[in-house]
Amino acid sequence: MSAQWLRRNDVIPVLFGIACLLAFFVLIEILVASGKINPFIVPKPSEIVTSFGRIIADENVLSRFFVTCGEALAASLMLAVTGIGLGVLLHRLRLLRLATETWVAAMASAPLVLMYPLFLVLFGRSVWTVIMIGFVAALPPVVLKTLEGLSGTRAVLINVGRSFNLTPSQLYWKILFPSALPTIFVGVRLGMIFALINIVGVEFLINFGGLGQLVNELSERYDLPGTFAAICFVILVSVVFFMATERIERWLRPGT
Amino acid sequence: MASADSILVVEDIVKRFETPDGVLTAVDHVSFDVAPGEFLAVIGPSGCGKSTLFNVIGGLLDGYDGRVSVAGETVSGPHPSIGMIFQEESTFPWRTVIDNVAFPLEIAGMGKSERYDKARHFVGLVGLDGFERRYPSELSGGMRQRVSMARTLASEPKILLMDEPFAALDEQTRLLLGDKVLQIQQDLKQTTLLITHNLTEAVQLSDRILVMTYRPGKTKRIVDIKLPRPRTSEIVGSDAFGHYVAQIWNDLREEASKGLKDDEQRVARAGAVRK
Numbered sequence: 001m002s003a004q005w006l007r008r009n010d011v012i013p014v015l016f017g018i019a020c021l022l023a024f025f026v027l028i029e030i031l032v033a034s035g036k037i038n039p040f041i042v043p044k045p046s047e048i049v050t051s052f053g054r055i056i057a058d059e060n061v062l063s064r065f066f067v068t069c070g071e072a073l074a075a076s077l078m079l080a081v082t083g084i085g086l087g088v089l090l091h092r093l094r095l096l097r098l099a100t101e102t103w104v105a106a107m108a109s110a111p112l113v114l115m116y117p118l119f120l121v122l123f124g125r126s127v128w129t130v131i132m133i134g135f136v137a138a139l140p141p142v143v144l145k146t147l148e149g150l151s152g153t154r155a156v157l158i159n160v161g162r163s164f165n166l167t168p169s170q171l172y173w174k175i176l177f178p179s180a181l182p183t184i185f186v187g188v189r190l191g192m193i194f195a196l197i198n199i200v201g202v203e204f205l206i207n208f209g210g211l212g213q214l215v216n217e218l219s220e221r222y223d224l225p226g227t228f229a230a231i232c233f234v235i236l237v238s239v240v241f242f243m244a245t246e247r248i249e250r251w252l253r254p255g256t
Numbered sequence: 257m258a259s260a261d262s263i264l265v266v267e268d269i270v271k272r273f274e275t276p277d278g279v280l281t282a283v284d285h286v287s288f289d290v291a292p293g294e295f296l297a298v299i300g301p302s303g304c305g306k307s308t309l310f311n312v313i314g315g316l317l318d319g320y321d322g323r324v325s326v327a328g329e330t331v332s333g334p335h336p337s338i339g340m341i342f343q344e345e346s347t348f349p350w351r352t353v354i355d356n357v358a359f360p361l362e363i364a365g366m367g368k369s370e371r372y373d374k375a376r377h378f379v380g381l382v383g384l385d386g387f388e389r390r391y392p393s394e395l396s397g398g399m400r401q402r403v404s405m406a407r408t409l410a411s412e413p414k415i416l417l418m419d420e421p422f423a424a425l426d427e428q429t430r431l432l433l434g435d436k437v438l439q440i441q442q443d444l445k446q447t448t449l450l451i452t453h454n455l456t457e458a459v460q461l462s463d464r465i466l467v468m469t470y471r472p473g474k475t476k477r478i479v480d481i482k483l484p485r486p487r488t489s490e491i492v493g494s495d496a497f498g499h500y501v502a503q504i505w506n507d508l509r510e511e512a513s514k515g516l517k518d519d520e521q522r523v524a525r526a527g528a529v530r531k
């Protein structure tokens with residue numbers, strides 16, 4: 001394995017990342033084993049690893065993983081359509097933007113998950129309560145980033161479009177939108193993180209659905225290694241969605 | 257004034273802007289005309305209204321007095337006969353070189369294979385063969401500016417309007433790209449209007465040079481450049497070239513000094529307000 005091969009395949013950063021993670025686990029293992037960290041608060045990483053098999057076999061973690069993935073996917077699709085749509089609308093209608101931008105920004109920091117009783121009344125104890133809370137809580141960053149991306153399009157690119165006599169619709173779809181895509185995707189990624197936090201949070205609170213419910217049940221049983229193993233699956237959902245958006249962005253907006 | 261065979265006529269243009277300090281006249285009664293195939297440069301110090309004039313002629317700015325016409329037709333907005341090349345980097349980063357150049361053809365509704373064939377021709381014309389599938393982020397500043405040029409040329413404008421297209425490039429690249437412009441202008445008989453503040457660039461490329469005064473921007477003088485064509489950048493070493501540069505600098509020096517003094521006064525005023 002030559003040094004050139006390592007450089008070309010970007011292997012070193014990946015290996016370094018994995019090594020850092022392993023070193024962290026070893027450190028925690030030592031600290032817990034030596035009693036520096038209370039084992040009733042943080043389990044040993046080795047116990048978490050061995051509990052994976054148990055929660056896969058006994059707790060149906062894979063089907064719960066797909067339930068949470070499905071909820072996150074539904075919320076993300078609704079986010080992309082509605083959030084980007086609202087961002088475009090606010091960009092086009094200046095009066096509406098001036099009237100609502102501050103409110104949308106304020107909504108981004110509101111703990112909407114605490115409104116789950118209202119959603120329970122509206123949608124019942126169903127998957128729609130979980131999806132809708134995830135969707136509503138994640139909407140502001142997508143709207144605001146879409147607006148920021150469209151407003152931040154360089155004037156010279158718009159002038160190029162105007163010099164070629166583009167119609168307003170062509171100007172939007174051929175120049176403004178592709179130019180804004182990287183910023184829009186930052187918003188979509190942020191929104192997905194917001195959505196996933198709220199989805200798992202609501203599943204935990206109403207004891208319904210996928211991984212959030214499992215984390216709730218395992219923690220109620222004081223099964224700490226199982227709880228942490230289930231949280232690893234929540235992180236896996238986040239990683240899968242993050243990688244998927246990166247692929248979609250590269251496909252939609254090559255050259256960056 | 258405008259002769260019957262002029263393709264571009266600029267008549268008595270006045271453009272004013274409202275500023276916090278009052279009304280600023282950026283362009284003041286500027287008139288000139290350009291014959292088909294001619295290369296005219298407009299030169300002046302920073303702040304003399306060159307870019308305002310560029311935007312007026314390109315149809316990107318309205319609310320001015322006077323008239324701009326192309327082949328007798330009044331310009332009231334971007335005109336299909338005018339192709340514009342901007343000072344700032346203006347390639348589309350999400351499109352490859354070939355897709356950037358094919359952009360105006362795609363807008364015109366040309367079929368895929370036909371527009372790629374045509375775009376390939378213009379990519380070759382600016383010397384970027386082999387870079388068709390590259391993205392702008394993979395190219396140098398000079399190459400990106402050539403992509404912009406090829407994209408504008410692909411729309412086959414009757415008049416090429418350039419606003420300091422090489423301003424961000426180093427002197428050597430600028431001279432070599434000047435050669436490219438000269439060659440293209442010669443091959444396509446392209447009518448060109450160049451807005452610049454660079455003396456050597458103006459003399460190297462032009463048939464005539466319009467010298468503008470510092471604020472408000474008026475026509476100070478129009479100089480005929482009687483250097484032989486076809487030209488290359490080697491012309492910069494000739495006595496005649498030096499003579500023209502010196503002659504135009506004589507006109508420009510006074511205007512550039514006014515601009516410098518104006519800047520110093522503005523900075524001093526701003527400092528006084530802060531105190």
